[in-house]
Amino acid sequence: MARIDLDHIRHxxxxxxxxxxxxxxxxxxxxxxxxxxYALLGPSGCGKTSLLNIISGLVQPSRGRILFDGADxxxxxxxxxxxxxxxxxxxxxxxxxxxxxxxxxxxNRGVPEADISRRVNETLEVIGLADRARKRARGLTADQKQKxxxxxxxxxxDVNAILFDEPLTVxxxxxxxxxxxxxxxxxxxxxxxxxxxxxxxxxxxTFADTVVVMYEGEIVQIGSPAELFERPSHTFVxxxxxxxxxxxxxxxxxxxxxxxxxxxxxxxxAATAAAGxxxxxxxxxxxxxxxxxxxxxxxxxxxDIGRHKIVRGSIEGCELAAIVPxxxxxxxDPHVRFDPRGINIYADSWRQTLRA
Amino acid sequence: MERTVNNKAWFxxxxxxxxVAFSAIIPLMTVVNYSVQxxxxxxxxxxxxxxxxxxxxxxxxxxxxxxxxLIFSAIILAIEIPLGIYIALNMPRKGWGVPVCLVLMALPxxxxxxxxxxxxxxxxxxxxxxxxxxxASMGIDYNYVQDPVDAWLTIxxxxxxxxxxxxxxxxxxxxxxxxxxxxxxxxxxxxxxWSVFRFIQLPKMGRVLLIAVLLRFMDSxxxxxxxxxxxxxxxxxxxxxxxxDLVKMAIGQxxxxxxxxxxxxxxxxxxxxxxxxxxxxxxxxxxTGK
Numbered sequence: 001m002a003r004i005d006l007d008h009i010r011h012x013x014x015x016x017x018x019x020x021x022x023x024x025x026x027x028x029x030x031x032x033x034x035x036x037x038y039a040l041l042g043p044s045g046c047g048k049t050s051l052l053n054i055i056s057g058l059v060q061p062s063r064g065r066i067l068f069d070g071a072d073x074x075x076x077x078x079x080x081x082x083x084x085x086x087x088x089x090x091x092x093x094x095x096x097x098x099x100x101x102x103x104x105x106x107x108n109r110g111v112p113e114a115d116i117s118r119r120v121n122e123t124l125e126v127i128g129l130a131d132r133a134r135k136r137a138r139g140l141t142a143d144q145k146q147k148x149x150x151x152x153x154x155x156x157x158d159v160n161a162i163l164f165d166e167p168l169t170v171x172x173x174x175x176x177x178x179x180x181x182x183x184x185x186x187x188x189x190x191x192x193x194x195x196x197x198x199x200x201x202x203x204x205x206t207f208a209d210t211v212v213v214m215y216e217g218e219i220v221q222i223g224s225p226a227e228l229f230e231r232p233s234h235t236f237v238x239x240x241x242x243x244x245x246x247x248x249x250x251x252x253x254x255x256x257x258x259x260x261x262x263x264x265x266x267x268x269x270a271a272t273a274a275a276g277x278x279x280x281x282x283x284x285x286x287x288x289x290x291x292x293x294x295x296x297x298x299x300x301x302x303x304d305i306g307r308h309k310i311v312r313g314s315i316e317g318c319e320l321a322a323i324v325p326x327x328x329x330x331x332x333d334p335h336v337r338f339d340p341r342g343i344n345i346y347a348d349s350w351r352q353t354l355r356a
Numbered sequence: 357m358e359r360t361v362n363n364k365a366w367f368x369x370x371x372x373x374x375x376v377a378f379s380a381i382i383p384l385m386t387v388v389n390y391s392v393q394x395x396x397x398x399x400x401x402x403x404x405x406x407x408x409x410x411x412x413x414x415x416x417x418x419x420x421x422x423x424x425x426l427i428f429s430a431i432i433l434a435i436e437i438p439l440g441i442y443i444a445l446n447m448p449r450k451g452w453g454v455p456v457c458l459v460l461m462a463l464p465x466x467x468x469x470x471x472x473x474x475x476x477x478x479x480x481x482x483x484x485x486x487x488x489x490x491x492a493s494m495g496i497d498y499n500y501v502q503d504p505v506d507a508w509l510t511i512x513x514x515x516x517x518x519x520x521x522x523x524x525x526x527x528x529x530x531x532x533x534x535x536x537x538x539x540x541x542x543x544x545x546x547x548x549x550w551s552v553f554r555f556i557q558l559p560k561m562g563r564v565l566l567i568a569v570l571l572r573f574m575d576s577x578x579x580x581x582x583x584x585x586x587x588x589x590x591x592x593x594x595x596x597x598x599x600x601d602l603v604k605m606a607i608g609q610x611x612x613x614x615x616x617x618x619x620x621x622x623x624x625x626x627x628x629x630x631x632x633x634x635x636x637x638x639x640x641x642x643x644t645g646k
Contacts (some may be wrong), residue, residue, distance in 0.1 A: 058540050079546040087537035093555045104555075108546035152545060 002068040002160040002193060004032040004055060009064035011050055017062060024050050025061070026217040032161070034069075035191040037184070039208035041198060043240065047217040048197045052163050055195065057081045068160050084153020085163040089170060090145030094138040098129055101137050102151045109156075119155045126186070127151045143175040154186075161193040168203060180207060201241050213237050229284070232344065233351045238282045244310060244321045246344075247288065251281045253345065261316035263295050268340040269354030273347035280346040285310065287342025288322035290330060294337035302330060390616035408617035418618060420593065421601045422625075428508075428597065429576040432515050436572055437565070439516070440523025445557070447528055458528075461521040473585025476514040480586070500587060504594035507587045511595060514582055519572060526568045530561035563637075570633045577626065598622050 011025040020026055025047045032038055040048040053059040055066060057078035065074045073081050093101050102120045111119075124130040127147040132140070137148060146167055153162050164183075168176045184207060187194055198204050204211050205225040213221045213228065213236070220234035221227075232238035238246030251258040251265070253273055258265045258281050265281065273279050290297070295315050303310040304326075311322045311330060324330060345352045391408055393401040412418050447457045464472070480500050482488040491498040500510040534556065542552050580599035583589065589596035589604070596604075602622065606615035 053540075056540075056544065058543065078540075078543045083544065085541070085544050087541060089535060089537055091535075091537050091541040093559075095555060095559045104547070104551075105545040108548065108551065149541070152541075 003034040003070075004161060004193065004195075005065075005067040005070075006030050006032075006051075006055070007065040007067060009051070009054060009061045009066065011047075011054060011059065011061045011063075023062070024217055025054070028064075028219055030212065030219060030222065032193060032195060035193055036210060037187045037194045037196070037208050039196045039198060039204035039211045040214060041201060041204040041211050041240070042214035043199055046214045048199075048214050049165055051214070052085070052165055052195065052197050055161070056083050056085050056163055058085075082156065082159055083161050083163060084150070084156065084159045085165065086146065086149045086153065086167045088166045090142060090149050092137045092140075092145050092148050094136075096137055097134050098124070098137050098140070098148060099133040101148050102155050105152050106155055119157065123151045123155045126154060128182075142170045143172070143179055146171065146179065150183075159192070161195060164194065164196040164198075166198050167196075168198075168200075176203075183207065201243075205241075213240065215240075230342075231351065232282065235280060235282060235346050235349045238284070238344070242284055242286075244285055246282045246284045247318075247320050248346070249281045249283075249315075249318045249320070251279055251345075253279050258345070260318065263316055265295075265338060265343075267343060267345065267354060271345040271352050271354050273345075273352060277347040278349075280349075282344040282346055282351075283338045283342050285321040285323040287339040288320065289337045289339060290322050290324055290328075290334050291337065292331050292333075292335055294335040297334045297336045299330075299334055387616045387619055390612050391620050394613050404613060408613045409621070411614055412618045412621055417593075417601065418598075418621075421596055421598045424595070425577055425579075425597050428512070428579065429573055431512055432519070432576050433569065433572055435512070435516050436520045436523050437569060440520050440568065441527050441561070441565075443520070443524045444527035444531055445553070447524070449532060458525070461524050461528075464518050464521050465525075467518075469581035470585050472514065472518050473582040476510060476517075476582070477586045480510050502591055504591055507591060507595050510586060511583050514586065515576065515579070518582070519575070523568045523572065526564040527561050530564040531557060534560045566633075566637055570630075570637070573633070574626070574630065577629070 006028050009025060009028045010023050012023045014022050017023055028051060040051060042048045050059060054061045057073070057076060057080075061074070065072055067073065068081065093104060096104065099120055102123055103116050106116045106119060121130070121133075124133055127150060129144060129147060129151070132144070137145070140148070150162070150167075153159055168179060171179060180203065183194070183196075186192065196204070196207050198207075205228075209224065210222060211225060211228055212219055213234075215234065215236040221232065221237045223231075223233075228237055228241050232241065232246060235246070235248050238248060249260050251260045253259075253271050256267050256270045258267055258271070258279075260281070271279075290311060297313045297315050297320065299311065299313040301312045303312070306326075308326050309324045309328075309330075311324055311334075312319070313322075313334070314320055315336060320336065322336065345354060392404055392406070394404040394407075395401050443461075447461075448454055467475075479485045479487045480498075482492055482499050482501075488498060497503075498506050500506040538556050538560075539552065542556060547555070578599055579597055580603070583595050583597060584600055584603075587595045589600045593601075598618075599622075602615055602619055605611045605618065
């Protein structure tokens, strides 16, 4: 196991990158602690897979260094870095048995056959495929194949990290949940450093202690699932996490008040932003209260999704969604208020701290 | 759900049946008809029973030709399959080289059979051919018209030149369909170049390779045009394959009866070999689908 430091990593798939737009990864400077469970969350094309491949050594970064436990591994080959990676689609060696699949990385490294046998049998127990050891790998189901991919990493007792690249894409929904909890279990039991790439917020939030949200080639927020939810540091995090995402309203700031058209919303603290910055107010639907007082809302639709209702409408021409508990009445002439705990102010998409 | 039994549906097959009857069954039956009769022309036929079949199966001529066919097929498979795999492995996967290579590879396949034969016939001629003259000037005694070994070499090289492309293209299609993740996983697992070939590329090419083997075997087993143009079956009967012999017998000597018997035997051999391949291939498919 190892601590992984990404030292000012930049990467471009072009030969001669000039400006920021040429970089698939703009600049990533971050550390993954030894034994941590991390999720890299972001939409397609945000650079999360590139970052993962840079860690594993499949891709050489254009700039910056990667350190495993303080040692520079930037120039080391994938094999020498000793990491495990599970890909989106299960990679198995079709013609081999399950046992031989797991033994393959060890045999390639010249491990004595007796040690191989011990390690492989242990790993088969861990991934729960001991009864299929002598079966051909190609006859297995998708989730079993993914376990083999994972197992090929686990057999090497000294792996520095286990990297997952959207590993549950091809798994049936009911198996997804099971596999995810098994991964968590594995993490608790053996304390591997795990980095899990996904675009699915549920997967990220349930798997990881720390979620790294990426957007357009950079990290926009690192935090616990609760932090990402309560205090999105970038409007993108607000949109991307939560269902429906955060409401973002264009406002002008006047000390402790935000003005939206003719409306004024009082803030829990004073906000300042650089002159000329685009200022916005973000509030999650969970913190929008619908009642008879507050700002008048034009109602558009009410979606009943079982546990609660999602109310969609607009104030001052801006789209707004609110979450209302299942039993609550929605008045004929609805008004909205924002719970001060849930109000965030953004300047040029980045969150501003409010002064009390 | 209850199944509806309606035999009228068979009538829907009728048009195809008629078509197949005219294109395949009736001509085949004509051949069967010839194979059991003897004729001296004037549309007079005499019942001959299985005599022609017996003649064919007892003749050295038939067995020699069949032997030559099998040896020829074995040799070209042994060359074209490994060579095709090797070329496919070394073809570029991206960039401007891809279309260039594909076009170059497809080129021999686009040339009509008899033109291929003519090209090599002229190419190998000792008096005017580039190959023949070059070899002669190097002091190598090469003459495909007189030397059986030279004749075989010429036909084999010609077939390799003509058909290896097909194997290459099939293998290449199999190779490019392997997702990158396999190669990446292999790098992570520390696999050698040989292991990547043995455990990733070869298994993934398995099905297309089987098709390549089948196509190349059938085609080489029924080869006619190219050796006919280059050597005409000679020197002597050294390159007389079954198809060439058949034509000689039916058209050259007008021995319709024995020729019909021989073509039926030939047909049965091809049919049974096809069946063997088909069985192997479908078994392979079932195993994968498990």
